[in-house]
Amino acid sequence: MEQENILPVLYDLVVTIGSEISVKPLLARTLQRLLYHTSFSAGFICLDVPPCQKDSGVVEVKLDAVVGDFDLIGVIGKPIALPRELVCEAAGRETEQAALLSSLRCTQTQYKAYLRLPIDHCGVIVLLAAEIPETSLPLTTMLQPVLAHLAKAIVLCRNNDAHTSGLVNQRDLLEKVFESSYSGVMITDAGQQIIEINPAFTRITGYPSQEVYGKNPHLLASGRHDHDFYRGMWTEIESSGHWEGEIWNRRKNGEVYPSWLNIDAVRAQTGALLYYVGMFSDISKRKEAEAQIHQLAFYDPLTKLPNRRLLIERLQQAFAVGARSGQHGAVLFIDLDNFKTLNDTKGHDIGDQLLSEVAERLNTCVRDGDTVARLGGDEFVVVLESLTAIPGEAAAQADIVAEKIRDVLSRPYQLARHIHYSTPSIGVVLFMGYQQNLDDVLKYADTAMYQAKTAGRNTIRFYDPVMQAAIEARAELEEELRHALERQQLSLHYQIQVDSRNHPLGAEVLLRWQHPKRGLVSPAQFIPLAEESGLIVSIGSWVLQTACIQLKTWQNNAYTRDLTLAVNVSAKQFRSPDFVAQVQRTLVETGAKPGLLKLELTESIVLENVEDTIAKMRELKLLRVSFSMDDFGTGYSSLQYLKQLPLDQIKIDQSFVRDIVTDPSDAAIVQTIIAMSEVLGLNVIAEGVETEEQREFLDLRGCHAFQGFLFGRPVPLQDFEARLRESNVYL
Ligand code: C2E
Ligand code: MG
């Protein structure tokens, strides 16, 4: 420790010792300050030890104060049993360090250094350091002289009254300390007017003495703290005589800087307030150093990505979040194929360039809360959070990101004057809460990555074979869906919608995929797939066109010309910038009457971007196209947005209709939806009506439009038209 850092500590000891009753709190504070001058993680504890009984092997000590170790703070005031020789005998026996440290096992910090200072017969101060910077002197070497000084000071103060002690009487020493102190010192009178400052004050603040004498220290205020902060500070000084903490101040040149400030109220023996002594050090350098240490400790210097240590921390957090939310997360283990060859043939500089570029590209593939880390070499790990709770779907989500990464990393790299091609092998493992342990998850992801390598590189592999099979099946399905349109495997089914008198109002068109081998594939299975792959845009426009052609055909028959067709619109389709134009074009090309076309939106579409939704709906409404809110009640159902939307109809979701007769809460929800629709001037239709009781219940409560198996299942056009003929003899 540098001499200049010891001086203010000693000075402080001398200035305040007169008013202290107990030495230990003073020492605690002094040491705290001392540690603040060292810019590495250290802590000390102050133990209260009763007079040692010779015969007892164990002494109960009390933890008085703790600095720097938050785990230990919890045990302040609690008795701890320590071996007698650790606290009672003369200090410094190396062999006993381990024993003391293990007695303090309540802390998670691994202490590597330890120093002990007995205080007469009643206490001992133990200095601990969690980490010792390799570059600096050992902690013991740095702090031993300081402790020696402290010990001497304590003995002096104990033996004499402070005023007659050699320390206080040595005015020269005091003066010297004051003058040469590294910390800024200011002394004010009881009315808080500055009466003395030292040279360090001027050096730190920029104010010479003549500019501050007689002024209030508030002239240093930075404006960064509010009234409550200062009020709290003064309350503490008044009650305990002391305050210390971090504070932002302003230099004369306007620059704001962080400082560590101690303020002591100095009182006469009568108790009358004499002075305030403020001591502060500029800790901006220390803060910078801390930030730098943090950067070094948690980030990879080459790519600036989180390193393994931070990765583990983030994974722990992700586990905790997953345990609470029930959502999955995923770890993607990424290794660059043939990286070693590049390094060996083109040199490390080029290799480094590639790694930096890979890091940048990886960051573009993930969302804000996700983590991209570098483990070292050409190994990267991506942690995805907040995937869905359903394992198959979560795997699909992780797969989409993995595919994106594979694609992005496979694009050519410009390294110096070379174009380089690189591919990754990616291993994926899902996790949820604490179902697996962290090391295992990383190990599994690593294993999966090796499987990807064995499978021929530039490949993604899931650790779980079931997931892998599901992902492969999905990929296959997607490939087949890609060709479904051109191979004419897609068709529309029509499900009738009727009024209270069972008269047809129209139909909802529902997509069907007739797969040559799998048979009829449900839209619930392939619509999400079509969404993710973007195929929905072309499929959706085909549905729209087919529906409009049908509307046009029906227009030629007096008995079908008023039938409406409801078409489901998916999020990606609706969000595509030319959706409005596409609908418009389809209407013009087919000649369908826009008033008969009803578009079904879901709440999730609307909520994704309310403004865009409203704008698009308005434009389409100008053409007379109408809108129905599908699956109503299953989403957020916020009245706020409902009022803003230019809707025509609300479609009560089938999940409420199912138990409407037996479940009072479903019945209540449905009644509320009907009442609300009336208020908003919307018409209402119920879907999933399967029984006469349900129909009657709804009809009695004001819902007069229905869709469901009771009236007809979704069927091909011919069957639908046959069904129409049944209800209308003229068709
Ligand atoms: P949705 O729009 O809510 O369609 C209603 C679903 O309920 C249909 O399932 C229909 O067959 C079923 N359903 C109708 N009446 C009853 C009933 O009385 N009882 C029961 N249990 N179910 C009934 P489907 O055809 O399997 O369609 C599922 C979902 O797939 C649709 O839900 C819709 O979200 C989506 N979908 C279907 N066709 C298309 C399309 O062309 N484009 C888009 N984007 N999505 C579509
Ligand atoms: Mg629908």
Ligand code: MG
């Ligand atoms: Mg629905």
